[in-house]
Amino acid sequence: MSLADERLPVAKPVPPQTSSSRLSAVWLGIRSPHDGDQDVARAVRNVFPRQPAAARINREHHLLITHALAQRGMTQILDLGCGYPANGQYGSADPLLSQNTHEVVQRHWRAASVTYVDNDPDVVNARRTEIAATASQTQTRTRLADITDMADLLDQVERSGAVTRDRPVAVLAHDVFPWIPDDDVICSCVASLREWLPPGSALSVTHATADMTPTWIQRLTGVYAEAGLSFRPRGRGFTTDLFGDWEDLYGGPVRVIPTARHQLGHHESKAPDFHSAGYAGVAIKPST
Numbered sequence: 001m002s003l004a005d006e007r008l009p010v011a012k013p014v015p016p017q018t019s020s021s022r023l024s025a026v027w028l029g030i031r032s033p034h035d036g037d038q039d040v041a042r043a044v045r046n047v048f049p050r051q052p053a054a055a056r057i058n059r060e061h062h063l064l065i066t067h068a069l070a071q072r073g074m075t076q077i078l079d080l081g082c083g084y085p086a087n088g089q090y091g092s093a094d095p096l097l098s099q100n101t102h103e104v105v106q107r108h109w110r111a112a113s114v115t116y117v118d119n120d121p122d123v124v125n126a127r128r129t130e131i132a133a134t135a136s137q138t139q140t141r142t143r144l145a146d147i148t149d150m151a152d153l154l155d156q157v158e159r160s161g162a163v164t165r166d167r168p169v170a171v172l173a174h175d176v177f178p179w180i181p182d183d184d185v186i187c188s189c190v191a192s193l194r195e196w197l198p199p200g201s202a203l204s205v206t207h208a209t210a211d212m213t214p215t216w217i218q219r220l221t222g223v224y225a226e227a228g229l230s231f232r233p234r235g236r237g238f239t240t241d242l243f244g245d246w247e248d249l250y251g252g253p254v255r256v257i258p259t260a261r262h263q264l265g266h267h268e269s270k271a272p273d274f275h276s277a278g279y280a281g282v283a284i285k286p287s288t
Contacts, residue, residue, distance in 0.1 A: 017036065017227070017228050018034070018036050018037045018040045018227055018228075018229070019120060019122075019229075020175075020179045020229060020231075021083045021084055021118070021120050021122075021123050022034065022037050022084070023037060023040060023041060023044070024055055024083050024084075024175065025083065025084045026038070026041045027041075027051060027052045027054075027055030027056065028055060028056065028059055028086065028097055029097075030084065030086070040223070040224075040227045043223045043226075043227075044220060044223050044224075046223075047216065047219035047220055047222075047223055048213075048216045048217070048219065048220040048277075050213075050216075050274065050275055050277060051220065051277075053268075053271075053275050054208075054275060054276060054277040054278060055175075056097060056268075057259050057260045057266070057268050057271075057275060057276050057278075058174060058175050058206050058259055058276075058278060059086075059097045060097060060266055060267060060268070061174070061206060061259050061260070061262060061263055061266060061280055062101075062172065062174045062206075063097065063099055063104055064263040064265060064266060065172070065204050065262075065263060065280075065282055066101055066104045066105060066170075066172065067104050067108075068249070068263065068282075069170040069202055069204070069249075069282075070104065070105045070107075070108040070109060070112070071108060072202075072249075073168075074105075074112075074168060074169075074170040074202060075105075075109045075111070075112040075113065075167070076112070076113045076163050076164070076167065076168070076169045076170065077101060077102075077105055077112065077113070077114045077115065077169070077170050077171075077172065078115050078117060078157065078163065078169060078170070078171045078172065079101045079114065079115065079116045079117065079172045080117050080147050080171060080172060080173045080176055081117070081118060081119075081147065081173065081174070081175070081176035081179075082101070082116035082117060082118050082123070082127065082142075083118065083123060084123055084126050084127075085100055085126055085127055085130040086098045086099060086100050087100070087130075100130075101114055101116070101172070102114035102116075102131075102139075102140040106139075106140075111139055112139060113139045113140075113141075113162060113163065114139065114140045114141070115140075115141045115142070115143060115157055115162040115163065116140075116141070116142040116143070117142075117143045117145050117147065117153060117157075118142070118144070118145075119144065119145065119146040119147070121144060124142050124143075124144045127142040128142045141160065141162050143156050143157060143160070143162070147173075147176065147180075147189055148180060148185050148189055150188075150189040150190075150192045150193055150196075151192065154192075154193070154196050165196075165197075165198045166198070167198065167200075168197075168198055168199070168200035168201040168202065168285075169197055169198065169201045169202075170201065170202040170204070171193065171197065171201070171202065171203050171204065172204050173190075173203070173204065173205045173206075174204065174205070174206040175206055175207075175208065175278070177205070177207050177234075177242075178207055178208040178231055178232055178233055178234070179229070179230060179231060179232075180230075180232070181230045181232050183234075183238070186242070187241070187242070190203075190242045191244070194243075194244050194246070194285065197285055198285070199285050199286065199287040199288075200284065200285060200287065201284070201285045202249065202282060202283070202284050202285075203242075203243060203246065203282070203283050203285075204280075204281070204282040205239055205242055205243075205280070205281055205282075206259050206278055206279065206280045207233075207234055207238070207239045207278055207279055208231070208233040208234075208277060208278045209233045209234060209235060209236065209239075209277065209278055209279055210233045210235075211235055211236060211279075212258070212273045212274040212276070212277060213274045213277060216274075217233050217277065221233070233277075233278075236256050236279055239256050239279045239281055240254060240256045240281065242281075243281060243283040245286070246283035246284060246285055246286065247283060247284055247286060248281075248282070248283055248284075249282040249283060249284055254281050254282075254283045255281060256279045256280070256281040257279065257280065257281075258273040258276040258278070258279060258280070259276040259278045259279065259280040260273075260275060260276045261273070261276075262280040262281075262282075263280075
C-alpha cells in the first residue's frame with residue numbers, strides 16, 4: 001500500500017474545546033492558533049509549573065527509545081496516540097525534539113514501516129498532510145483508530161499491510177493511557193495487544209503519575225477536568241502490570257522508573273524525579 005492508496009480525510013473545523021494532543025504540542029513549543037489552548041495551558045502552568053518540562057522529558061525519551069529499538073533491528077513501528085507532527089503547519093518544536101518517529105527509524109532502516117495511530121481526525125489529517133509532502137516516505141502511514149478498540153485497530157493495520165506478523169513489531173504507547181479513565185479497558189486492550197504481537201516484539205510505555213508530586217498532580221487533574229479532559233495519573237504498579245510476563249529490553253524484570261532516568265543520554269537524566277512526573281518501561285515479548 002502506497003501513500004497514493006491512502007486518502008486524506010476531509011478537513012473538518014477544529015473543535016473549540018482543547019485536546020490532549022493540542023496541549024502536548026503547546027508544551028513542545030508548537031504554536032497553537034486556538035486561544036482556548038493557550039488559556040488551558042496557562043491554567044496548567046499555574047498549578048504545575050513543571051508540566052512543559054515533563055512533556056519535553058517524555059518526548060526526548062520517545063526519540064531515544066525509538067532510536068534504541070531501531071538499532072536492535074526493529075523495522076515495524078506502531079506509534080499509538082502519535083499526536084501532531086513535531087514540525088507541522090504551526091511551527092516546529094524545540095530543535096532537540098523536532099524529529100518525527102519515522103525520521104528516526106528510517107535513518108537506520110530506509111525501508112522500515114512506521115504507522116502512526118490516533119483517534120483525533122485533526123491529528124490524522126495533519127500527519128497525512130506532512131507525510132504526503134515527503135514523497136519518499138512510502139512506508140509511513142497514518143491510521144484513524146481508537147486504541148480502546150484494539151481488535152479493530154490491529155485488524156486495520158494488518159489488512160492494510162502496514163504490519164506483518166512474520167517479524168517483530170515495536171509499539172510505542174507514550175503518554176496515551178493517562179487520558180483513558182477506565183483501568184480495566186486499558187488492561188484489556190494491552191493484554192490483547194501483547195497476545196497479538198509476534199515474539200521478539202517490543203512494547204514501550206510512559207505514564208503520568210502522582211507518586212512524586214501528589215498535591216500538584218491533584219490540582220493538575222482538576223484543571224484538565226474543567227477543560228473537559230479526563231486525565232488519570234497512575235502508580236508504578238499499574239504501569240508495570242501492563243507488560244505482563246515480558247522481560248525488560250535490557251534483560252531481567254521490567255524496569256519501570258522515572259522517565260528521564262530510563263535511557264542513557266537523556267539530557268534530564270540527573271533532574272529530580274518530579275520533573276518527569278511519570279514512569280517509563282520497555283519490554284520484549286519472549287520467544288516461548
